[in-house]
Amino acid sequence: MAMNVTERTSARERLLAAANQLFYEEGVHTVGIDRVIERAGVAKATLYSTFGSKDGLIRAYLRGRHEVRRAIMSTRLATYDTPRDRLLGVFDVLGDSFVQPGFHGCAFVNASAEANPGSPILEVTDEYRGWVRELFVELAREAGAAEPELLARQLVLLYDGAGIAARMDKDTSAAAAAKTVAATLVDAATA
Amino acid sequence: MAMNVTERTSARERLLAAANQLFYEEGVHTVGIDRVIERAGVAKATLYSTFGSKDGLIRAYLRGRHEVRRAIMSTRLATYDTPRDRLLGVFDVLGDSFVQPGFHGCAFVNASAEANPGSPILEVTDEYRGWVRELFVELAREAGAAEPELLARQLVLLYDGAGIAARMDKDTSAAAAAKTVAATLVDAATA
DNA sequence: CCGACACTAGACAGACCTGTCTGGTACTGT
DNA sequence: ACAGTACCAGACAGGTCTGTCTAGTGTCGG
Numbered sequence: 001m002a003m004n005v006t007e008r009t010s011a012r013e014r015l016l017a018a019a020n021q022l023f024y025e026e027g028v029h030t031v032g033i034d035r036v037i038e039r040a041g042v043a044k045a046t047l048y049s050t051f052g053s054k055d056g057l058i059r060a061y062l063r064g065r066h067e068v069r070r071a072i073m074s075t076r077l078a079t080y081d082t083p084r085d086r087l088l089g090v091f092d093v094l095g096d097s098f099v100q101p102g103f104h105g106c107a108f109v110n111a112s113a114e115a116n117p118g119s120p121i122l123e124v125t126d127e128y129r130g131w132v133r134e135l136f137v138e139l140a141r142e143a144g145a146a147e148p149e150l151l152a153r154q155l156v157l158l159y160d161g162a163g164i165a166a167r168m169d170k171d172t173s174a175a176a177a178a179k180t181v182a183a184t185l186v187d188a189a190t191a
Numbered sequence: 192m193a194m195n196v197t198e199r200t201s202a203r204e205r206l207l208a209a210a211n212q213l214f215y216e217e218g219v220h221t222v223g224i225d226r227v228i229e230r231a232g233v234a235k236a237t238l239y240s241t242f243g244s245k246d247g248l249i250r251a252y253l254r255g256r257h258e259v260r261r262a263i264m265s266t267r268l269a270t271y272d273t274p275r276d277r278l279l280g281v282f283d284v285l286g287d288s289f290v291q292p293g294f295h296g297c298a299f300v301n302a303s304a305e306a307n308p309g310s311p312i313l314e315v316t317d318e319y320r321g322w323v324r325e326l327f328v329e330l331a332r333e334a335g336a337a338e339p340e341l342l343a344r345q346l347v348l349l350y351d352g353a354g355i356a357a358r359m360d361k362d363t364s365a366a367a368a369a370k371t372v373a374a375t376l377v378d379a380a381t382a
Numbered sequence: 383c384c385g386a387c388a389c390t391a392g393a394c395a396g397a398c399c400t401g402t403c404t405g406g407t408a409c410t411g412t
Numbered sequence: 413a414c415a416g417t418a419c420c421a422g423a424c425a426g427g428t429c430t431g432t433c434t435a436g437t438g439t440c441g442g
Contacts, residue, residue, distance in 0.1 A: 011419070027305060029220050032399060043420040048401065105304065112359055113296065113304040114218060129359055154372050157352030157365065164351035168303055168320055174348070181345050184379070185372065202389070223429060234390045239431065 012050050014040040019061040025104050028058045028121075029114045055120055058111070062124040065107050070131065083143040087155075087186055088179055090135065094159060095175030098166040105167030109160070132156060145189040154185050203241050205231040210252040216295050219249045219312075220305045246311055249302070253315040256298050261322065274334040278346075278377055279370055281326065285350060286366030289357040296358030300351070323347060336380040345376050 009017075018040035022031040033054055037044050051057040076093050080086040097103065104110070108125040115121040136152035136159075145151040158178040165174035200208075209231035213222040224245055228235050242248040267284050271277040288294065295301070303316040327343035327350075336342040349369040356365035 026307065027220075029218075029305065030307060033401085034399085041420090044401080044422085045403080046419060049418090054400065109300075109355060109359070110304040113301040114220065116217065116221060125359065153368055157356060157369055157372065158348055159352070160355035161348030161350070161352035164300060164355065165348060168300070168316065177344055178348055181348065181372075181376065184375075188375070224431085225429085232390095235392085235431080236433085237389060240388090245430065 011040070011042045011046045015042055015047055015050065015057065016060060016064055018042075019057055020064060021102070023058065023061050023111075024065070024107050025102050027114055028061075028111055058121055059124050062107065062111060062121070062128070066124070066128050066131065069128075073135070077139075083139065084186060084190070087136075087139040087143045088182055090139070090155075090159070091162070091175045091179035091182060094162060095172075095179070098162075098172045098175055103166070106160075106163040109163060132159065140186075140189070143186060143190055145186070147189065151185060151189045155182055158182050202231070202233045202237045206233055206238055206241065206248065207251060207255055209233075210248055211255060212293070214249065214252050214302075215256070215298050216293050218305055219252075219302050249312055250315050253298065253302060253312070253319070257315070257319050257322065260319075264326070268330075274330065275377060275381070278327075278330040278334045279373055281330070281346075281350070282353070282366045282370035282373060285353060286363075286370070289353075289363045289366055294357070297351075297354040300354060323350065331377075331380070334377060334381055336377070338380065342376060342380040346373055349373050349376075 015036065018036050022036055022039065033044065033047065036057070037047055040047075047057065051060055073090065073093050077086045077089050080089045108128045111121055112125040115125070133152060133156055136155045137148050140148035140151040140155070158181055162174040162178040165171040165177075171177075206227065209227050213227055213230065224235065224238065227248070228238055231238075238248065242251055264281065264284050268277045268280050271280045299316040299319045302312055306312040306316070324343060324347055327346045328339050331339035331342040331346070349372055353365040353369040356362040356368075362368075
């Protein structure tokens with residue numbers, strides 16, 4: 001067993017970091033393999049032995065973003081005291097992502113817009129969609145919503161709408177606007 | 192003056208029709224020029240003399256969709272009796288588009304996700320965004336909203352969210368769900 | 383009849399794409 | 413010392429992309 005753990009940055013990590021920047025900011029279809037390996041400082045053969053194909057790298061890139069999002073969400077939501085605040089807190093986390101440097105909209109919405117029908121990339125974006133939905137359902141249930149699935153579905157609409165407004169209209173306060181609407185929906189559903 | 196009017200289908204029209212199908216269903220970046228001219232039954236030189244470049248064709252394709260959308264919206268909204276029904280009727284038109292064969296989400300959301308930053312394509316998608324926003328502002332004002340801009344902004348969130356749910360989750364009833372939420376927002380704003 | 387015009391068919395250039403392959407380097411555990 | 417492994421650098425093949433150019437066809441106004 002090699003002590004890979006002690007390696008500062010493996011080729012795999014550097015590739016994912018480069019893909020995370022380039023694919024996200026310019027689109028998975030626009031950015032070619034050559035630019036990714038150049039930024040990562042990695043040989044092309046290493047990319048293909050590690051991820052198998054460009055699609056494999058794209059999927060790993062999306063899974064990485066999903067994992068980061070999940071971790072940030074989990075950490076941030078734990079700081080809220082009440083179930084209601086936790087539910088609405090999702091929009092705070094969303095709003096923070098809007099003002100991050102290099103923000104370019106929801107990576108999963110963008111990637112799925114570029115993917116061909118039937119592409120394995122869609123499996124990863126579907127996983128993300130399922131996670132978002134279940135996150136809202138769970139939080140809505142804990143907040144005492146009469147119909148958690150119904151409320152969650154409404155909140156997902158606002159969540160996605162804010163993401164579109166942030167990217168297309170450069171409206172960084174869209175999450176706050178969505179949160180305001182969400183609050184009235186939550187209060188109506190938990191009355 | 193040639194009597195172009197009597198021509199059944201000019202090269203320009205056939206090109207736009209082909210682009211409308213291919214670009215919309217598979218993405219402006221994925222579909223190459225060759226496939227467009229093949230479907231249109233048009234020579235490549237004609238495309239370039241008519242639209243100047245692929246970007247020019249893409250812009251014309253988007254402007255065409257914008258115009259069609261505008262016309263359908265105008266026609267359909269005229270059938271409603273009250274300002275409130277007209278405002279909410281936007282979601283009916285949206286929902287009808289979801290069940291159209293070949294539906295693949297909002298063409299402008301998709302095209303802007305594929306466009307490079309600074310691309311002239313974004314000018315056309317921005318025009319569409321402005322139209323949607325002003326449509327809602329105008330209808331909200333006529334419906335007697337206390338703050339038409341605020342209500343419009345909220346309705347745009349629902350409008351975009353429904354489009355994402357329809358494409359990514361294949362949820363064709365997302366427009367109806369958005370309309371339900373919209374109704375409560377409208378009633379609260381016009382109380 | 384003729385010149386202008388719009389169009390078709392297809393070759394072509396130059397760039398870029400993914401993916402493979404060769405050869406060389408450096409480190410690792412035994 | 414040596415085999416194995418992980419990696420780098422870059423050439424290469426085969427395909428696709430946009431955009432240009434040549435050459436030929438048909439049509440229509442005058």
